[in-house]
Amino acid sequence: MNLSIEKVASEVGCGKTTIYRRWPTKPQLVAAAIIDNIEVGEVPNTGDVVEDLVEHAWQNRENFRRSKNRSGNNGLLLAMFNMDVIPIISDSFMQARHTMGREIIARGVEREQVSGELDHDLIIDTLAGLTLFRITLKPEATGRTDDEIKDTYRSLVRSLIGRQS
Template sequence: MTTEAFTTTGSRRDRGGRPTDEELTTRILEIGADLLHEQGFAALSVGQVARDAGCGKAAIYRRYPGKAALVAAIIESRARLGEAPDTGSVREDLLAHVLQNQSNQEGLGFATGRGMQAMFEPEVYPILWDSIFRLRRERGVAIIARGVARGELPDDVDADVILDALAGLTLYRQAVKGIRVDRQHFLNVIDALLVHPPRLLTGDIEGD
């Protein structure tokens, strides 16, 4: 039986009782998230995060090369990609896809206000695109491609418009207006998009 001590969250401490790297990383991200919510990206200071976390700035810079990388890590730590849905129905798959997006926004702990706005900072967004957003978009495109293959959608459906419409509904209604999107509202919008799916414009069709 091991003699190593564990915290209440199950992470190990070294023999001297000092927090492990994992524990310090968790504390940095949690404190950073609180400060990001309170102050926003522009006012957030790596120095203040370090002071509140009880470490030096060097400990943060060893993990994250700059403030943008720290903020991206805060967001990544609270987002969950979940399983890629494949129910055999484009309607059900799109619903699962948008509900996961909604869960991620709410799971950030700051679904409205400065924290959410930090996602779209020019320095932060490219990091998140490579780590989260690209895979989310690829999953959405795959859902629509399966719908086309099953004959649920036309060959010239504009997948980007469908995905942007659903993501925009979640972002604008919850992050800007502060109103939670109900599951039935998602279904109503999905149904409308499936009944009259947006088509690629002539200039968008490859080869035209």
């Protein structure tokens, strides 16, 4: 992790002991910065599981977009994938987002829009994976309009749940 507590302390105008008193480790400091700059969001409920999952995925995209606008790149949000940071933010963010996705799919099962036999965790993870991949490893795919990007998500969700339209 390319972070200096001394540099952070200097930037905010305090001693490094002050930082260590509140965040005893670099991963805890990074996790706090990430959590402070992202939103878990609300569970979408449009009445259609495809649109709900698209909106759920879009919330993740917006978190990356806000992170990039604040820092000039995705460094802060990508730091969440540091092996020392993951366990710290898992309970407060990742698990909450995953639970929201499972709620959306459970509603879809109740409405008979999704089969209860599908691997619901795989659907949620695939949507999150697409977001991460497109933003970090294939950024040229993000040059399209928001509507075009949402259509990509719709296509993926329909494929994952076996629904034509």
